[in-house]
Amino acid sequence: MALALWPRVSHILWLSCLLPSAPAVVAAGRYELRLVTDSPATTGAEMTITASLVSSDNGSLVLPTNTHFYRFHWIHSPLLLREKTEEAFSSTVRAVGSVPGDFPVSVWVTAANCGMCQPVARSLLVLSVSEFLVGNLVITQNTSLPWPGSYLTKTVLKLSFLLHDPSDFFKTAWFLYRWDFGDGTLLVTEDSTVYYNYSIIGTVTVKLKVVAEWEQTTLDAGKGIVQKKGDFSASLKLQETLRGIQVSGPTQIQTFQKMTVTLNFLGSPPLTVCWHLTAECLPPEEGECRPAPVAGTAYNLTHTFRDPGDYCFSIRAQNVVSKTHQYHRIQVWPSSIQPAVFAFPCATLITMMLAFIMYMTLRSAAHQKDLAEVADLDFPPMSDKNPEPPAGVKCCQMCCGPFLLETPSEYLEVVRENHGLLPPLYKSVKTYTV
Known part of the structure; x- marks a missing residue:
């Protein structure tokens, strides 16, 4: 009799195990798990990871009102767990990495009463732990340029080091900064912000070495000085504004003569030069210009006029910082030397x-x-006889x-x-x- 009842009892127990997980099965695919972290961090500093359960279609679905309906499961080894907190549909852990490296952290959500049931949502991220200082070298200028990494020369630059320390791990440390501005100038400061004015153009690399020291108590040696270092760099494109164009060339010329106009650019290359020939001095429109790349600060423009009249060269130059326009008027007279098509008849007539x-x-x-x-x-003399x-x-x-x-x-x-x-x-x- 007992053997006959056992299949029924086992079937009832199996159904009772699935009942708590039924909502989770229905909810599978309707939610997603989003992870947020403040990684990377240096060894010994805490990192925070937060997992939030949200609707997969940007909140159109309503989450259950029961805050204890789901459970978050974490796998973070070999990171050391310092703290774990759970809120409504979210969970936060704080972990510490004792060795440098990249460590995966995974988390998934199941029904609160069925840890072995199918997960409602799952996610994975990789935390980076470094043995060096973590931070950024930030360079700003009052005049902002639309090109990343480009700055104006002969204008003050602000260079700052921003330490990434969300857990206040270095709150008792003191810092020393060694600046190399890339133009032969070196500077050592205790301040994380300096101001510098470049007088050159081109590409330079700013290098910064940061040293942090603080006193720390250890179990075996008592108190001792702990030091961490970090090397940072940034590439700068120092540009000079295009202040204008100097045009040198003839203002009068005859037809069928080759004319050369020299353009001198008051700005830093490389540039893009565009010119257009019209009867009036008007800015060239898009599609009417003849663009030409220029690698230096000078460019020779050549042209041969076939018809007499008054003309105007509309010139536009642009570098990565700014652009400018310039005009050059020229008067073309009929040539005293006719073209080759009339030269032979005239020469024949003159020769004849x-x-x-x-x-x-x-x-x-x-x-x-x-x-x-x-x-x-x-x-002979004449005589009377003749x-x-x-x-x-x-x-x-x-x-x-x-x-x-x-x-x-x-x-x-x-x-x-x-x-x-x-x-x-x-x-x-x-x-x-x-």
Whole structure:
């Protein structure tokens, strides 16, 4: 009889064990477990981990009103548990790491009366424990820049060390700070905040060494001095504001001549230069510019004008700190030297004109030379026996007679002989006596 009743009794006991866990099974997947910690920490310092049970759909579900309905289970070994507290739907533990390393901590939630039942929610995180000091090197400036890690040169910087000690583990320690500003300057202070003004541009690395000492009581040696150190660094991009652009170049030029304009930037590189050529001096719009990266503080801009007129170079430069605009007007005149398409016809015409002028000059010189040779001939003397001169002499007398005769009377006589039918050159004048 007892053997026959045992299966029924075991079945009833199994159902009674599942009854407390029924709400948890129903709630599985409807909640999630969120973990928050103040890790990392140095060895010997306490770390706090808080687990909170919340609705998985951001609070649309209502949590049970019974605060003792769930139980939180923690696994934190090898961390040493110092304290554990539980509140409504949350649990907090405080643990200490005696050795450095990364240690996983897991937690899950079950029904309060059924620790072996299916968890409602579970979560896991890793705590970091260091043998060195934990903190951050913070650098600020009155002028904030939109680029991370970029700061203005020749402007005061505030450098501060923020110790991460939420458990007040170093409340009795004294600190010493050794600063290396990366430009050859070293400084030792007892204050965690210093002010520094850089006069250079470029990238520098600030290094900080922190030493903490305090007195601690030990079981074997009584009181002793305990020391912890930490090394920290930060990279700074020191930039100089772009104060303007100096433009040097011609203001007048002829067409089809290559123009070069030199741009000198009053700021720290690298920069992005953008220029646009228009009839009016207006800031270039997006898409109208011709961007060009510039690694230095100078840039040569070249352009060749094909049409005369008044133009304006609209120049925009920008570095990681600021940007600026500049304009340069230039007047383009028609070129006295035409393009190559007109050069050959013009050269041909000029060559033909020069050849014609040289031909006419040489021809005139040859004609004058012939006249001079005829004038210098020696003629034989004329006699009574040979009254007729040679043919050449007669021609010479007709053409050049006026220049060879000695007196005007001789000239008139020659004219009468050769032009007998012509009237006399003068009329006789009659004289009357009264």
